[in-house]
Amino acid sequence: MNRRERQLVLVAALVFALVLAVRIVPGIAQYYRQGRDDVALLQERIDRYRALSEATAEWQERQQQKTLEVADLQAWVFSGSDANLVGNNVQRSLRVAVEKAGLEVREMNVAKYSYTGDWLMVTQEMSFTLDQNDILPFLTALQEMRPRLFVQGFTINRTRRQYSGNIVVAGFAPAAMSGR
Amino acid sequence: MKGLRAKLNALSLADLGAGLRAMQVASTQRAVLDSIDVSLVLHDDTLINTATGEYRPLVHQEDSTFAETLASAARSLLGGRSPAPTLLLLLPPSHFVATHYQLNVSGEKLLRSALSLQAHTLLPAHDEPLLLGLAGNQGSGVALWYPVAAANALYQSFRAQDLLLGALMPRSLALLEEGDIPEPQVVEDSDATHRNHLCYQQGQLTACFTVSQRDLSQDVFQQQWQQETARAGGAPQRKAATREDWSALRRCIRPLRGYSFIPHQAETAGRKTIRRQQQRRAAVAAVAVVALLCLPFLNNALRKAWLERELDQYLELSSEARESQAAVIAMENQWGAVLEYPRQDLGSVLLILNTYIDSSLSTFSLNKGVVDITGFAQDPALLIEQLSQHEEFYGVNQSRSSADASSNLGARFGIRMNLSNVDFPGYETRYPPSPQPAP
Numbered sequence: 001m002n003r004r005e006r007q008l009v010l011v012a013a014l015v016f017a018l019v020l021a022v023r024i025v026p027g028i029a030q031y032y033r034q035g036r037d038d039v040a041l042l043q044e045r046i047d048r049y050r051a052l053s054e055a056t057a058e059w060q061e062r063q064q065q066k067t068l069e070v071a072d073l074q075a076w077v078f079s080g081s082d083a084n085l086v087g088n089n090v091q092r093s094l095r096v097a098v099e100k101a102g103l104e105v106r107e108m109n110v111a112k113y114s115y116t117g118d119w120l121m122v123t124q125e126m127s128f129t130l131d132q133n134d135i136l137p138f139l140t141a142l143q144e145m146r147p148r149l150f151v152q153g154f155t156i157n158r159t160r161r162q163y164s165g166n167i168v169v170a171g172f173a174p175a176a177m178s179g180r
Numbered sequence: 181m182k183g184l185r186a187k188l189n190a191l192s193l194a195d196l197g198a199g200l201r202a203m204q205v206a207s208t209q210r211a212v213l214d215s216i217d218v219s220l221v222l223h224d225d226t227l228i229n230t231a232t233g234e235y236r237p238l239v240h241q242e243d244s245t246f247a248e249t250l251a252s253a254a255r256s257l258l259g260g261r262s263p264a265p266t267l268l269l270l271l272p273p274s275h276f277v278a279t280h281y282q283l284n285v286s287g288e289k290l291l292r293s294a295l296s297l298q299a300h301t302l303l304p305a306h307d308e309p310l311l312l313g314l315a316g317n318q319g320s321g322v323a324l325w326y327p328v329a330a331a332n333a334l335y336q337s338f339r340a341q342d343l344l345l346g347a348l349m350p351r352s353l354a355l356l357e358e359g360d361i362p363e364p365q366v367v368e369d370s371d372a373t374h375r376n377h378l379c380y381q382q383g384q385l386t387a388c389f390t391v392s393q394r395d396l397s398q399d400v401f402q403q404q405w406q407q408e409t410a411r412a413g414g415a416p417q418r419k420a421a422t423r424e425d426w427s428a429l430r431r432c433i434r435p436l437r438g439y440s441f442i443p444h445q446a447e448t449a450g451r452k453t454i455r456r457q458q459q460r461r462a463a464v465a466a467v468a469v470v471a472l473l474c475l476p477f478l479n480n481a482l483r484k485a486w487l488e489r490e491l492d493q494y495l496e497l498s499s500e501a502r503e504s505q506a507a508v509i510a511m512e513n514q515w516g517a518v519l520e521y522p523r524q525d526l527g528s529v530l531l532i533l534n535t536y537i538d539s540s541l542s543t544f545s546l547n548k549g550v551v552d553i554t555g556f557a558q559d560p561a562l563l564i565e566q567l568s569q570h571e572e573f574y575g576v577n578q579s580r581s582s583a584d585a586s587s588n589l590g591a592r593f594g595i596r597m598n599l600s601n602v603d604f605p606g607y608e609t610r611y612p613p614s615p616q617p618a619p
Contacts, residue, residue: 035480
């Protein structure tokens with residue numbers, strides 16, 4: 001091996017050492033860390049599924065409860081082929097509750113529509129006058145309404161002679177059935 | 181440690197190089213001698229295997245040299261073994277030259293240097309290069325010599341017969357007891373042509389005389405021989421004079437390191453053997469290191485395989501639970517917007533307020549969990565405090581300045597507060613309202 005060949009071998013060895021230090025060793029370390037992370041992830045999944053398998057009875061019970069709850073919820077929501085129809089239904093329900101409690105409707109605003117997830121939410125605002133004694137019956141009637149009307153806002157002002165109020169209620173209907 | 185460092189510091193690079201070379205030579209010679217597994221002794225033109233007692237007479241041919249004849253007999257004796265055995269050839273003492281030395285130096289290395297330098301004066305008849313056999317550290321003793329060319333010729337002849345000649349040694353030395361024996365050992369080795377008297381003490385030769393049997397037939401020489409041998413140890417403790425004496429040994433003779441003559445080519449072969457051994461050890465070490473480095477990765481791989489199997493088991497075990505969970509989550513996702521819509525119990529709120537404010541509310545407003553009230557109270561501050569302490573409300577604050585009590589109704593107040601368990605902002609974050617249905 002002559003001097004030039006020795007120099008070439010030395011340069012090649014240096015390049016190899018550099019590649020080893022900069023690429024190969026960090027790569028191997030990364031591969032090792034990745035393996036450790038995979039093991040930790042697997043362990044975590046095993047723990048999760050072990051806990052889940054131990055809680056099988058609990059989940060089955062929750063499913064039954066939820067199924068019953070959902071069956072109840074079916075009566076809470078409005079049905080209708082479009083949003084306007086649902087809006088009319090909401091107005092009608094509110095009017096029924098008002099009449100039931102003996103309130104006098106002063107103004108019924110136009111219903112507002114918005115969507116949350118797979119649901120259409122109809123918001124209806126109404127102004128009314130009432131006696132003090134009609135407040136609780138009205139609220140009770142509202143609570144017992146099916147489909148359900150959720151109170152979003154409620155205002156009462158007392159003047160010398162009477163009470164005037166304003167209520168904002170929300171009703172839900174499945175969005176798929178009530179597209180506008 | 182300090183001593184070693186001082187010694188190293190005192191050495192020059194050249195000394196270090198020479199020391200390393202000497203170590204390498206010693207290591208090679210040790211490897212060659214350790215590899216010897218057959219010893220053959222030459223006695224009266226008969227070659228004898230000392231371990232088995234088998235023998236073959238030398239068949240002299242006109243066109244064959246002594247070395248070739250010997251190698252041919254060895255081949256006939258040992259047959260074709262694979263791998264080729266490494267031999268110790270025990271030659272008659274008359275084949276070696278013995279010189280007595282008396283020097284003012286001690287140490288084997290120095291003695292060897294000194295004797296090698298004096299070889300041409302000690303042995304003026306031999307102008308060819310010689311191998312030196314020497315042991316011990318004493319300034320006086322006996323050195324043995326053997327021609328380099330003859331050793332190499334023997335090596336090549338044996339090699340031609342697929343035999344590896346590891347070392348040569350005077351056969352008389354094979355008669356010595358093995359092990360560290362402090363007493364002098366005297367042996368007498370005779371054959372048809374020569375008689376050898378040898379005295380060996382504490383690992384080194386102190387006397388070695390060889391005489392021709394023909395000379396001993398003369399009285400003068402016989403008398404002189406008796407005197408010399410009497411001075412050098414006296415009567416022999418062990419004798420070998422016939423082939424049967426050598427056949428009766430029945431053991432492989434171990435070479436004496438100092439008095440073994442190793443042909444240069446055998447040393448080269450020994451170096452190759454050492455290199456092969458080193459390469460084998462290095463390969464084993466490299467494999468061990470790689471295996472050690474691979475252990476963490478292997479551990480990871482095994483753990484992953486084990487855990488994946490365990491995961492499969494738990495996936496199967498939890499299948500019913502997962503189905504129920506998925507059904508619950510699906511129902512919650514489907515009905516969540518309705519189910520989680522904040523419930524504001526207006527009737528309850530009004531009844532609570534009625535307990536603190538007796539029919540003196542002017543306005544009541546509830547908007548997405550925020551309650552604003554105005555009215556009259558004797559002590560608005562006390563009212564705020566009372567409402568703050570009620571679990572139905574939080575964040576109770578005065579929303580307008582209080583006026584002094586101007587009537588029997590009390591002072592005018594304005595209060596804003598939040599309903600507990602009603603979180604419209606949270607609901608709207610989870611179910612953001614959108615003017616269009618989700619795609």
